[in-house]
Amino acid sequence: xxxxxxxxxxxxxxxxxxxxxxxxxxxxxxxxxxxxxxxxxxxxxxxxxxxxxxxxxxxxxxxx
Amino acid sequence: xxxxxxxxxxxxxxxxxxxxxxxxxxxxxxxxxxxxxxxxxxxxxxxxxxxxxxxxxxxxxxxxxxxxxxxxxxxxxxxxxxxxxxxxxxxxxxxxxxxxxxxxxxxxxxxxxxxxxxxxxxxxxxxxxxxxxxxxxxxxxxxxxxxxxxxxxxxxxxxxxxxxxxxxxxxxxxxxxxxxxxxxxxxxxxxxxxxxxxxxxxxxxxxxxxxxxxxxxxxxxxxxxxxxxxxxxxxxxxxxxxxxxxxxxxxxxxxxxxxxxxxxxxxxxxxxxxxxxxxxxxxxxxxxxxxxxxxxxxxxxxxxxxxxxxxxxxxxxxxxxxxxxxxxxxxxxxxxxxxxxxxxxxxxxxxxxxxxxxxxxxxxxxxxxxxxxxxxxxxxxxxxxxxxxxxxxxxxxxxxxxxxxxxxxxxxxxxxxxxxxxxxxxxxxxxxxxxxxxxxxxxxxxxxxxxxxxxxxxxxxxxxxxxxxx
Numbered sequence: 272x273x274x275x276x277x278x279x280x281x282x283x284x285x286x287x288x289x290x291x292x293x294x295x296x297x298x299x300x301x302x303x304x305x306x307x308x309x310x311x312x313x314x315x316x317x318x319x320x321x322x323x324x325x326x327x328x329x330x331x332x333x334x335x
Numbered sequence: 336x337x338x339x340x341x342x343x344x345x346x347x348x349x350x351x352x353x354x355x356x357x358x359x360x361x362x363x364x365x366x367x368x369x370x371x372x373x374x375x376x377x378x379x380x381x382x383x384x385x386x387x388x389x390x391x392x393x394x395x396x397x398x399x400x401x402x403x404x405x406x407x408x409x410x411x412x413x414x415x416x417x418x419x420x421x422x423x424x425x426x427x428x429x430x431x432x433x434x435x436x437x438x439x440x441x442x443x444x445x446x447x448x449x450x451x452x453x454x455x456x457x458x459x460x461x462x463x464x465x466x467x468x469x470x471x472x473x474x475x476x477x478x479x480x481x482x483x484x485x486x487x488x489x490x491x492x493x494x495x496x497x498x499x500x501x502x503x504x505x506x507x508x509x510x511x512x513x514x515x516x517x518x519x520x521x522x523x524x525x526x527x528x529x530x531x532x533x534x535x536x537x538x539x540x541x542x543x544x545x546x547x548x549x550x551x552x553x554x555x556x557x558x559x560x561x562x563x564x565x566x567x568x569x570x571x572x573x574x575x576x577x578x579x580x581x582x583x584x585x586x587x588x589x590x591x592x593x594x595x596x597x598x599x600x601x602x603x604x605x606x607x608x609x610x611x612x613x614x615x616x617x618x619x620x621x622x623x624x625x626x627x628x629x630x631x632x633x634x635x636x637x638x639x640x641x642x643x644x645x646x647x648x649x650x651x652x653x654x655x656x657x658x659x660x661x662x663x664x665x666x667x668x669x670x671x672x673x674x675x676x677x678x679x680x681x682x683x684x685x686x687x688x689x690x691x692x693x694x695x696x697x698x699x700x701x702x703x704x705x706x707x708x709x710x711x712x713x714x715x716x717x718x719x720x721x722x723x724x725x726x727x728x729x730x731x732x733x734x735x736x737x738x739x740x741x742x743x744x745x746x747x748x749x750x751x752x753x754x755x756x757x758x759x760x761x762x763x764x765x766x767x768x769x770x771x772x773x774x775x776x777x778x779x780x781x782x783x784x785x786x787x788x789x790x791x792x793x794x795x796x797x798x799x800x801x802x803x804x805x
Contacts, residue, residue, distance in 0.1 A: 312645040321698060326694050
């Protein structure tokens with residue numbers, strides 16, 4: 272859901288309403304900051320060359 | 336024997352006295368209950384104290400030992416569990432009033448193993464709500480307080496475990512570590528905390544934060560007690576889908592005091608991140624000491640360290656939100672606001688982004704494994720700062736002001752991503768008397784080397800013998 276474009280407050284409000292997220296204005300202000308952080312993380316991960324790498328399979332019990 | 340002396344003895348020493356019947360489990364438990372009475376109003380380590388149950392168990396242990404039925408080094412030794420370890424018949428809150436009356440019907444695997452070993456459950460320990468935070472703040476059961484300065488955080492999420500062990504309230508405590516929640520409070524409270532290799536200690540019966548990042552493990556005052564505890568709790572568990580089938584060694588065999596020939600890598604990127612100069616000096620002094628003891632020190636590079644926060648946070652937030660989704664919808668309004676915000680922020684991560692983070696995690700893991708072809712251990716600070724003030728959102732790391740949450744997890748998260756074993760061992764104090772931790776990480780399932788180096792370093796110092804002024 273996160274995109275390379277910086278998330279605007281209007282986009283955030285539209286998305287959170289679709290997700291059923293609500294709260295007091297001060298609560299939502301802080302949540303907005305956190306969600307912008309999520310979008311920045313997505314950009315950071317998108318910058319990593321993952322070609323050829325399969326997702327980590329943590330639930331296969333390791334034996335080595 | 337003096338009550339305080341009993342409370343600050345390790346399981347290694349106490350068990351010898353118990354086995355030789357020079358001290359009774361009843362005396363040990365009474366000493367700890369006295370210590371808890373004296374210190375708990377300042378620390379708030381426990382959510383549930385099991386005084387009557389512990390006294391009863393101690394009397395039974397005393398009878399068994401007198402009758403020649405000695406079970407081993409944890410028989411009659413007090414243990415307390417982070418309050419997300421299910422305990423049959425004893426409430427398990429996960430640090431939230433939402434579960435204030437939740438009483439599991441069976442023990443988690445770790446609790447069952449402690450019980451079989453004859454350990455005495457002293458209580459359930461305070462924690463950051465649902466383990467979702469690195470400070471040890473909890474509005475439902477009260478904040479945890481650092482024994483070295485009660486105005487400061489214990490670190491979290493296993494904050495009660497850190498303060499209880501550091502203050503002599505309990506001999507052995509446990510934590511769970513998803514982004515650092517064992518090692519952070521261990522470093523900030525001046526104790527030893529081991530995050531074992533992913534899959535080595537069963538997660539069965541623990542409330543999850545992030546399935547693929549959760550690691551249960553011991554928190555104690557000495558490396559010896561950590562090794563003794565690992566001998567009891569490590570091992571395959573068919574009830575845990577991620578549990579590893581590996582041979583379990585005698586972890587105390589690592590306690591040789593010898594580091595000659597060990598190759599220790601110093602990750603250069605760790606020292607380029609924001610870092611308090613006092614922490615830097617303590618850690619570099621520790622590394623120099625290890626070198627003088629015969630270890631070979633080499634600078635190495637872990638290039639993806641700078642992406643580790645993003646990879647870890649994305650995986651953690653997506654998994655935590657998935658795990659707690661029903662709770663969020665039903666009882667979200669009862670959650671601590673920062674916890675609720677983190678859970679709701681996870682809703683904004685798409686499946687594609689989660690899987691890309693898992694792809695990046697695979698590459699991060701491969702980089703780490705290649706590094707450990709060059710060296711036996713990776714060393715650095717556990718924390719870039721000493722314990723911040725309770726409820727602070729920012730902290731100074733040298734000249735730089737940084738966010739508390741990001742700072743406290745910057746060095747610990749990499750080893751949750753790759754699942755490598757990592758320990759925090761005390762390596763000094765700041766000018767204002769707050770503990771500093773050295774982090775050592777090793778190859779998957781090579782806890783022996785991690786414990787060997789940590790023990791040798793510990794024994795060359797007196798940091799672990801110092802007691803908080805409480």
